[in-house]
Amino acid sequence: MNINDFEWKTEDQWLELVLKETQRQLEEELDYKDRFKNDALETQREMWEELGSVSITNGLEQIVSFMGFVDRMKYQKRNHEVTRTLQEKYERMLKAPYFGRIDFHENGEEKAEKYYIGMSNLMNEDYDFLIYDWRAPVSSMFYDYEIGKAGYQCAEGTIEGDLTLKRQYKINEGKMEYMFDSNLKIDDEMLQEILGKGTDSKMKAIVTTIQREQNRVIRNEEYKNLIVQGPAGSGKTSIALHRIAYLLYKHRDKITPKNIVIFSPNQIFNDYISNVLPQLGEDNMLQSTFKEYMHKALGNRFIKEDYYDMMEFIFTGKKSFDYKIRIKNIKYKSSLEFIDVLKRHVEKTEKADRNFKDxxxxxxxxxxxxxxxxxxxxxxxxxxxxxxxxxxxxxxxxxxxxxxxxxxxxxxxxxxxxxxxxxxxxxxxxxxxxxxxxxxxxxxxxxxxxxFDLLDIYKKLFKKLEPEIKNYTLRKLQSNFLNYEDQVPMLYLKGAFGDFPKTTEIKYVIIDEAQDHTPLQYEIFYQLFGHANITMLGDLNQSINPYMNVGNYNNIAHIFPQDNTCIINLTKSYRSTMEITEFSRRILDDEVNAQYVERSGEKPIVLGYSQENSINERVLKDIEMYKEKGYKSIGIITRTVKEADGVYSFLKDKTEVKALTKEDDEYVNGTLVIPAYLAKGLEFDVVVVYNAGNVNYSSEEDRLLLYTACTRALHILNVYYTGCLTPLMERIIQD
Structure with missing residues (x-):
């Protein structure tokens, strides 16, 4: 809708008023900050003059005085931290104090009230709200309703009325760039602009474009446990982080970031998402990976295989003499059948005669x-x-x-x-x-x-199991080496026998990439955090490990109380262009009916070459071309670490490029060479899928990995191969 000159002038005046009040409060905090700094220096001077060198030989009185000074300094430090946080808040607000406005006419009131919505609350000296935090109850209407009947939940109950206006703003460096009214939903105009931009170095907050279905997950407190299934690009990780910010806002008197933990796929991803909560004015929650927690819990008695070393074996070890038995081993130990075996073993072990003596x-x-x-x-x-x-x-x-x-x-x-x-x-x-x-x-x-010998208990489990699995497992255990698939059941047994540390301080758990955890891992999550609220977010079509995954959410339904667990399906993808989304979805066996934002771009390119060196030369040209076009991030996605090392070796002396081949590598923006199974959760302006020939991607087990690789692309997707194109793309070529 067009906005007339009078409205523009009114909005400019409001923005000026808000910025003026923000500047006043910022200067007040800066004054406090200087005062706290001077107080701290004065306290240190007084302590030195009154006490001098502190020693236990000087008597108890001096120690008591010293502790008094320490308490004062702790108090001053806390005040300084609060002031620093508020300073950062006001500095952010001076750049873009708000992004939306709703006018709401509450039933029984004479006129509609204006609510400006931003990243944080702002009140003036008369305690009038100038801006409402996006997490405030009234702000939910900005995301949930079109013009017309609306309402929101608050401490007083349900407030109902009519939404008479919904307006969006683009404010940059304190200047109004544009505004527009929306009779429908937060959609294409602002969303298209944001999605059409290049990626930055880290994931960003999405408060200005949160969609209704996303908001439903972010604010959902009706159920203790949430399972969120969504297609690639539906914003699952962003939703998880904004949910954390919402919980910290709503329950700030009960929880802190130390009461929340997020389990991510790897440390690369942890680094990639580390800026989102600070952008929202909150400190980061605890971050971990399942492997990191497990390796710490199992201790240093064993040599433990990393998850991604197992992945590399799955994808490159087919010529190994024990490949078939290892795969059989992985499948069995990830099965529901094996969980039953473990539970019976726990019961049998606890009832066994321990031959007690006087x-x-x-x-x-x-x-x-x-x-x-x-x-x-x-x-x-x-x-x-x-x-x-x-x-x-x-x-x-x-x-x-x-x-x-x-x-x-x-x-x-x-x-x-x-x-x-x-x-x-x-x-x-x-x-x-x-x-x-x-x-x-x-x-x-x-x-x-x-x-209590965990290894001995685990070994006894295999006495009556199939000889092939029994012999393979015992041989590995005898060498003091734990395959990854053995670490998970050993961790389960450790928990079942009560050998876990207390986790009662954790109130909320977020499990990202939920599809890549097995039912047994969910048994462990429930052992650890059954008292906490658990949110699981994933996409069954992005299961990168063909043998260790959840399979179906029905496989974990028995773990979580059904009356307190809800499955929410996200229905829209926002990441890729229409052309990339349609291309990627044709890789899958099953049709994906989820919607997507109708943002058009270039069609994906599929090209064959006679040898890998020709692909390398083409990739080098692509890097230079797309950099010149202004794309900030380019991902060359390989199938394995070995392949990534080869590509990086070719490129490193010819262009600026970095290889991410270990899960604890630091994420950096730019041109990256990365194996597909480390790239999940990340996104790039340009993606080159490296050598999608039938040698690399030949079997059904590779289908979801290939799909995951293609769905990392925002704007450009190029697929190169040698020999014959993977049969997994037959549908695309036929179409």
Whole structure:
């Protein structure tokens, strides 16, 4: 809708008023900041003058005074941090204080109220709201409603009325560039402009273009557990991060970023998303990967294979003598059948006879085998195995201690009476050595009956399993090497037997790329965080590991309470042009009916070459050409690390390029060579799928990996190959 001159003038005046108030509050915070800095310096001066050098020899009074100064400095530091955060907020607001406005006529009121919506709240000295935070209850109408009947939920209940105006703004460096009214939804005009731009170095906030279906996930607190399924480019990760920002805003009196953890696919991705929450004025939550948590929990006893080393084996190891048995092994240990085997093994292990014996020290019965059985099977039965054994050990040691102390004193007196020692210290050391020797066999028996050996328990699991899997697994375990597929069940057993650290401080869990976790991994997530709210976001069509994935969300339905779990399907893709989206979807066996933004661009290019060196030369030309056209990010996506290393070796002395081949590599913008399974979640202005011939992508297991690679492209997609084109693209060529 056109906006007349009077409206333009009114809006300019409002923007000027907002900027003036923002500047005033910024200067106030800067003044506070200087004051806090001076106070801190004064406190340090006073402490030095009054106390000088602090030492315990100067007495308790000086220590008490010192701690008083420390408390003052901590208080000053907290004030300084709050001021710094507000300073950053106002500096952001001076550039773009708001992006939307709604006029809402609440039922029963005389006239409509104006609500300007931005990244943060802004109130004047009279406590009038000039800007409402996008997460405020009233702001939800900006995302959820068209002009007409509308409403929102707040502490007072449901507020209903009519939305009479919805307006969007583009403000840059404090200047109004344009504005327009929307009778429908936040859609093409602003969305097309944002989607049509090149990517930046990291993922950005999307508050100005959040769609209704995305907003439904971000603000959903009706269910404890959410499973969000969405096509490539539907904004799942952005939704996850904005959901975290929303939760921190709404529950700021109950939770902090330390109460939220996000499990991402790898550290590259963690780095890629690290700027979003700071842009929204929040500190980053805890970030981890499943592998990182698992490796830490399993400790240093074993040599542990990385997830992406397993992926590289799957894609490159077909000529290995044990390839078939390894794949069979991976499939079986990722199956629902194996979960049942594990659960039965846990039950059997807890009920097994542990051959308890009487604990006797110097003819004194410390505790009988019958009493230990009572503790194990009755008194401590509510505890899982590891904690049960720990409590039994603690109980026996408690009962043993008086006898041990009595004997130690007896030995000490006998040694002292001999007069053969220089001083008391020497006698004590000798007595301690003798009592250690006398109790050695008692402690060995205590260790035996309370022993918890995770590896031994895991090995026993395979006694009655299929010989091929049994022999392969035991051979690997014997060499002190843990294949990735063995780490997950061992972690499950560790949790089932109560050997996990406490995680009660975690209130919200976000699991990104949910399709790439197996049902057994979800059992572990629930072991760890069953008390927390869990949001899982994924796309079944982007399962990069053909053998270790969720398969279907029905496979994990039994884990989460059905009455408190909701599946939400996102229906629209925003990342790629129409041409790239349609091209990519034809790779899949099943039709994807999700909608997409009708943003047109160049058709994907598919070209064959006689040899890889010719592809390399073409890629080099592409890099220079697309850089000249202004594209900021170019992804050369290979199938494997080995292939990525080869491409990088060719390009590195000819153009500016970086290879990301390890999951802990730092993400950088520009031209990157990266294997497909590390590229999930990332996006590039230009994507070159490197050598999509039938040698690289030949089987059904490769279909979703190829689809994932193609859907990383925003504007340009080129597919090059040698030999014959992959049969997975037959539908595209036929069309």
């Amino acid at each position: 604990i006797i020290f110097r003819d004194n019965l410390i505790v009988s085998s019958k009493e230990i059985e009572e503790l194990y099977y009755k008194d401590y039965i509510r505890f899982p195995l590891k904690r049960r054994l720990d409590k039994i050990r603690e109980r026996i040691l408690f009962l043993l201690k008086p006898y041990e102390e009595e004997r130690k004193n007896e030995i000490y007196e006998n040694l002292w009476d001999t007069g053969s020692f220089v001083d008391e210290m020497e006698v004590k050391e000798k007595a301690a050595a003798l009592i250690t020797e006398e109790t050695k066999y008692v402690y060995e028996e205590i260790r035996r009956i309370t022993k």
